[in-house]
Each structure stands twice: as C-alpha cells, then as structure tokens.
Amino acid sequence: MFSFILRRLGVLIPTFFGITLITFALIRMIPGDPIEVMVGERTLDPVMHAAAMKRLGLDQPLYVQYFDYVSKLFHGDLGASLKTQESVWNEFTTLFPATLELALCALVFATVFGLLAGVVAAIKRGSMFDHGVMGLSLTGFSMPIFVWGLLAVMFFSVFLGWTPVSGRIDLMFDVQPQTGFMLIDAWRAELLDPDINAGAFKDAVMHLILPTIVLGTIPLATIARMTRSSMLEVLREDYVRTARAKGLSPARVIFIHTLRNALIPVLTVIGLQVGTLMGGAVLTETIFSWPGIGKWLIEAIGRRDYPVVQNGILIVATLVILTNFVVDILYGIANPRIRHAK
C-alpha cells in the first residue's frame, strides 16, 4: 500500500510541471497581449505599449518569463491580477466556493442517479428501462454542455418559468457571504432575519437546480453506463453464483456480493468526473452567470490576464489531480488485492 502511494505521488511532479508549461504557452499563443486587449479599438502608441509591457515584465524573452514564473511558484507567489491588482489566490478563494457548491451538487446528483440507473438497468437487462437508460445516457453524454444548457434555460426557465434564469440568488434577499456556499449562507440569513429573507433558502435551491442538472448530465451518463457494464460483468462472476448457491436473498446477492465489487471501477470513474466537472463548470457558469472560477477564468482569458489564467488553471488542475490521487488511494483501500500488496 505504501509503495502504491509513493508510485502515485511520483507521477504528480512531472504532471505539475507539464501544466505550468502548457498554460504558460497556451495563453501566449492567443493573439494580442494584455495591453493591446485593454486598449481595444483605439490606436496604441508603440512607445507607450513597450513601456507598459516592460512594466509587466512581458518584454523579457519567453524562457526568462517562464523561469521567473516557476521560481515565484516555488516561493508560493501566485502573482496578482493585472486588472484588479488583487492576488490570484485571494480572488480564487473568494470565488471557489460558488464553483465548489455547484460541482458538489452536480457530483452528488450524478452519483446518486447514475448508480441507481446503472444498477437497475443491469438487473433488468434487456428491459424497456434498460434500453431507456442506455439511450438517454448516450444522448446526455454526446450533448454539448452549451447546447444542452441553453435548451434547458429556454425550456425550463423562459418557457415554463420554473427556475430562475441566472445567478445564485434573487437580489431582493440580503445574504452576506459567510461561507461562500449560497445554500448555507441563505439558510443562515433566513434564520437571522426572517422578515427580509423569508424564502431565501428555497430561492437559492431554485437557482441551483438547473445548473446542477446541466453540469451533472455528462457525469451522470458516464457513471450510469459504467455502473451498468461493471454490474453485468460482476453478475457473471463465479462468486456471485456461489452467493446464490448459498441461498442468500436477492438483495444480499446484489448489494453485498455484486455491487461491492462492481463499485471499484465505478469509483475511479467518479473520481475522474472531477476533471469533467471543472471543465464543464466553465461553460455552465458562463451560461447561468454563475459567479465562480469558471466565469472568472473565461473573463481572464478574454483580457489576457496572464497571472490569473496561468495560476487559476494551475490551482484548479492541482485540485483535480489531488482528488484523483485520493480516489486512487480509496481504490486501493476498496480492493484487498492492492491493500495487502507489499
């Protein structure tokens, strides 16, 4: 188990460097630098341009800039936004709870319904339910988030009027950001000030539902398909036949002897969804004007805010990698063969 962890850790370091290199290169490949983008259509005096670039250190050769960037990273300096002068880390921690709240809700939604649909589809293999789940999940899986998100907004929010179109909470409520999680903050606000904030929690939930579904759709489809195929595979195992030959109840056979083993690969897939969710959050937050890091990064790319883009992506990527690392370890714990390996 210990060497298993060490091996996984060993992979992290090159990955980390790869990310710094890629974000550094990619943002510079987009035409236009921060000054040009800021000036926009107005004509830019070349002398002033050069002076501004020099002030930002962007006149240096690329390898010097990269070296500078990485050595600052080693000192824990994530830089500051070119626009707000606020440190990237502070901006990130302010905005991250909004994204985390959305991503967690989407992950819970996708896991609960994905497992349920996958298990039932496997048990009732070949039934209408099975075909329905598989068809829908294929659709959900191949639908671009942008299309699906806009369709969902138009139908449920605009046409049916069931959910709000955008944002995290209605402006009429007075909710102070305490934890950054709107569900918690709204709930507290409602408790503290029932006169003004009656219904704030429900409003926060209503704001959250549609983005959760839109963001959770691809993970839901992935988890459902993986659960189904993993269940079907394990159901064919000899030890499941043994379980039935022991005279165990169908529930015991399914949940204790089949699902437990079928979950091991599903767990990895759920872990991998964290990456999908972060990528999806960028689009979902843009569609729903959700003030999280997705929206923050898109805007930073728009204004070529190099420090925000580079380090924002680096932080997100590190979180994704760490989550996958934790999932790997959980995988080891769930699987006695790995847990007991020397």
Place this chain on the structure above:
Amino acid sequence: MSLLQIKNLSVEFGNAANPFRAVEGLDLSVNQGEIVGIVGESGSGKSVTMMAMMGLLEGQGRIVADQLEFDGKNLLTISAKERRKIVGKDIAMIFQDPMTSLNPSYTVGYQIMEVLKVHQGLRGAELKARALELMELVEIPAPKSRLEAYPHQLSGGMSQRVMIAVALACNPKLLIADEPTTALDVTIQAQIMDLLVNLQKERNMALLMITHDLAVIAEVAHRVAVMYAGQVAEEGVVPQLFRQPVHPYTQALLSSIPEHSKGAHRLSTLPGIVPGQYDRPKGCLLSPRCPHVQPRCRDERPAITPHQHGAVRCFYPLFDKEAS
C-alpha cells in the same frame, strides 16, 4: 424413498425460435447417504442439470420436468423464497474453480459465517466458534489466522477447502461437487477427493460427484450416470457398470482410462466432440461418433431402457459382445 428424485428433466436455452436443449429427458435419483457419480465430457449438461435443480438458472434457462423433488419437497412449484431456505442449507454445492468462486472482497471468515448467520441465525462468539470448527473440519491449518485472510491469499486447494466449509456449514443432506478437483494440482486433487469422501462417510450425507475422472468414480461411487449431449446414456451400480459397460459411449470412456487400456490402444476414445447447439444429429445423439452405429441409429432416437443392473439408451447395447 429417495432424497432427490428427478424425472424427465429438460433445460432449454435460447429463444423460442432457436431453442437449445442443454438437458433432455434426464432421470436421476439419489438416496440418503449415497455417492452418485455423474460422468461425461465437457458440454454434456452435467453442470446445467445441477444448476437447474439449485434454481441457479433463473432468467437464463427454461426448466420442465415430470418430477423434481428433494426431501419430499417439490422444487418445481416451490416459491423462490422457500427454495432459498433449502439451497445452501440442505443442498449445498461446490464448484470447479475455487479461486474464482470466493468473493475477493470479503475475508474467508465472513464468507463462512454468512451462511451460518442467514440459515441458522448464529451470532457473536457462537458464530465465530462454529466457523473455526468448520475450518478445522476441512483441515485448514492455522484456522484462526486464516479466518481473517482474503481469498487471493489462499492457494487453490485451500480455497476449495473453504468452499467445502461453506457448503457443510449447515449440515446439508446432499452435497453436490461439480468437478471439485479439475482446476487443482494433481497432488492436491487426491487430498480434496479424500476429504470429501471422508466427510461424506462421517456425516452420512448424500454426495453427487460430477467429474470426468472415471477412475475416481470407480473407487468411491455407489452408482453412476453417464451423460452425453444432455441425456443420460447409461446408468448403473458401480462394479457392474465398470465391469460390463453396455453403452458404446461408456465403453469408449472407460477405454480412455489408462488402467483399462493396453499399450497402443491408450487413446481409443471417440474422435470428435459432444454436439452443441447447432450440430445435434436427428437420430441417436452419439451416432456420428459411435463405432457400432447402424442405419436405424441415424433416423431414430433410442429411449432409455432399464435392464438388470441399470438402464441404457441404445438400440444395440453391448450385452452379448461383453458376455462372450
């Protein structure tokens, strides 16, 4: 009265347009305390017969029979819930590949105790004591520490011992052993076989031993059924069936055992394989491979017919040739 009585059992796979009878018109009875051997090549329907009886083919095969009775209970009409009170308790089964038959995620102890909990409601210290007792019964060394072991930490022979412990947990009246040694090393095979036979004697339980090792059957079984392509080709009591096989297939099987063959005739088994779903002949199922085939055999299927020491399914049984 027999403990297990099967009459005219058929098991069908596939859809209605394309059915495949893996077992057809099978009769079998097992008395209390008796060892009955079932032999036959791979694919002759031995496992399917047992799985059908245990109710393990649910949703896969269609089962019809005139009679399927165990210990006075009609397994054909019994509810699934009632069946689960018998299966794993009064009828237990062990399988061919012990390494894959244990659940890799649970300890050996858990898998033994599970049956004791479900069928006998044992709990706590009593439960653990009984599990240890069972591990000792199947001669597992260091049973205390093995209780905590996971299946991947055990050898094949040890896994099969655990499977036997699970099977014997509730003192079954009938133990079905489906090729229990096929997947094991030769040296281990004899140990496991001895263990099974000793336990059978000790507890006077019935043992249905499936194997394609005729030498073992000749040694331990009281009666034998020889299966071919889903049917019983010949059935009889032990010394007679081995001394005087009357079905051409039984004879061919016997001559493939080293002791029975002489020199160059060692591999005098039948050429070809058991016909599967698409190549079952119209007449006698053995006719494409039978050395004694006659024109009638290709058109008609023989019925199983009783004789002095058993029963045989052949138009031209080999009574006379053997006698002369």
